[in-house]
Amino acid sequence: MSGEQSIMLAAGGTGGHLFPAFALAEELRRRGIAVDLMTDMRGDRYGSGFPARAIYQVPSSTLASRTPRDVAKTAVALASGIKAAFTILKQVKPSAVIGFGGYPTYPPLVAARLRRIPTAVHEQNAVLGRANKMLVKRATAIATSFDRTKFLDGRLAHKAVLTGNPVRQAVIDAATRGYDVPGPNGVVRILIFGGSQGARFFADSVPLALFALPDLVRKRLRVVQQAREEDVERVREAYTEAGISADIAPFFADLPARMAAAHLIIARAGASTVAELTVIGRPSILVPLPHALDNDQLNNARRLAESGGGWCIEQRNLSPERLADEIEKLLAAPGTLATAAVAAKTAGRADAVRRLADFTLELADGHRPAARVPTNMRL
Incomplete structure (x- = not known):
């Protein structure tokens, strides 16, 4: 050497x-x-x-x-x-x-x-x-x-x-984009990802939750969702039936850019996910992976929730009906989303x-x- x-x-x-x-x-x-x-x-x-x-x-x-x-x-x-x-x-x-x-x-x-x-x-x-x-x-x-x-x-x-x-540098680059507060009748971009261990739960629950939203709200949605290879087709069909525009794939190479474009993110609470959410500054509903060693994801999500940058909901408490209710309330109060975006970015390093x-x-x-x-x- x-x-x-x-x-x-x-x-x-x-x-x-x-x-x-x-x-x-x-x-x-x-x-x-x-x-x-x-x-x-x-x-x-x-x-x-x-x-x-x-x-x-x-x-x-x-x-x-x-x-x-x-x-x-x-x-x-x-x-x-x-x-x-x-x-x-x-x-x-x-x-x-x-x-x-x-x-x-x-x-x-x-x-x-x-x-x-x-x-x-x-x-x-x-x-x-x-x-x-x-x-x-x-x-x-x-x-x-x-x-x-x-x-x-x-x-x-x-x-x-x-x-x-x-x-990573791609996240730093994405963080230069400011948060675009959704207008009262404008498009709403929702991003869902959960990693290999968490994608199945979101594939099962999120389409049902978004289907339960009022027609006028569903028409405004533009969904990007990560799903496991074996779930992609059924998730895509569920959104088609619900009349929701959706981009479904097992992996997104440009995920940081898609995070920056989102109005609301639904995700697990791994350390890297929380770090990227806070550096970019986007509001999120975090659903910690249950039974994770030492409850690390639950602790991560709670820290972000305490900062005001997101909302932590444990999987055992998150039915499609509750998720639909939470999303509808947030979309009805875009100022709440904007405040959370600022709080998340403030917590970022x-x-x-x-x-x-x-x-x-x-x-x-x-x-x-x-x-x-x-x-x-x-x-």
Whole structure:
């Protein structure tokens, strides 16, 4: 390896962990810093073309259950990963290792501590994830996305620095578009997306809710909805029957631009979704994914709702009839939508990637990043 300063990022498992690491890698490279990525054996399964000098794969495992067999299996995989990461770090000699959560982060950060390399974890959600819980006590510093992070309190709080959750450049570009308040008789653009785990519920419930709206309201709607491949045709047919103009697809490459064009967004509450909603500044009805680990989506949605930037409704409480009622009330009061758009944008941190890069380089220079202690909450 050359003698240039380098940073090792550790991420994998889900896009929510990988994409903030991607944004940081782009920013560090713009500053002339070499970036390497350590991930699990699945590698870059999202095909993002991660902007790293090299991508290293090490064994990892998520704890499926607490049965003796699963615990032993996970322990063996993590131990193997730590050994592999220990060897890689000897070769690369990074100035710091930054982890983005999930069990693929565990081996690189433990190995870094064994080699006395400064480490930090970045928590994207409003609640500390399981892997991060195991790592924060020994991490040099902690970067947070929310000003309140559940389980991050007591002696850990002094390590915390509020950086925000980095978003991709396409989101920053979309954020330049102001919110277009819907007129009393004008077109209303509604965007619905839920990720691979959440799209089925929206495919089942949202067309029914919009069908229940009054005729005059339905005629104003222009719907864009993400649906799983096997659901696309039936969702399209449901909107056709309801007389609603709709664009249905499994994936939208220009999603940030479509978010910016929307008057109202209905979505899950993953960390990246909430970060993008707030940077762009759009009102949303958030329906957290039920049974998510640590209720991270519920906590994310509640934080945005507290800011006034959206509305959090748990799936168990959201029938098509209630959703129709909520949408009709909002469309009848466009000022409420406009106020929520402003509140969402106020809560956003478009400079999160710059702040996280500053945090990273301060750590790499041998300093603990200046702490901004979050106001913590126990729920």
